[in-house]
Amino acid sequence: MRKITEEQYRLAQARVEELLPVVDDSTPLDSPKAVELMMMSDIVIEYEKEHFPIEKPTVAELIADGLRENKMTQKQLAKELGLSTTRINDFVSGKSEPNLMTAGRICHLLKIQPSAMLML
Secondary structure: OOOOOHHHHHHHHHHHHHHOOOOOOOOOOOOHHHHHHHHHHHHHHHHHHHHOOOOOOOHHHHHHHHHHHOOOOHHHHHHHHOOOHHHHHHHHHOOOOOOHHHHHHHHHHHOOOHHHHHOO
């Protein structure tokens, strides 16, 4: 695929904004506007992948976010896992990572998709 320029990106982005109010779930996928929206969206996505990549969160970030989202303290998680609060703090600070079994239990308790932690 050819490299997408910033000008092409901006034009595609503007066209996506114009098409979004017109194309909805009831629009046939083979309609000209739906096809154009898909094509313009692909250009925007491709450019953004190259120029604005989103980094995957670390294990520490996943655990910290999971604690926050579940309104749980490190102390509570430590108690649930039968580990010391210091050990949990090591996970959250990135000083160490849990073994596979502990990671699985953390995922279960904090409702984290295991694949998110394994993909790191």
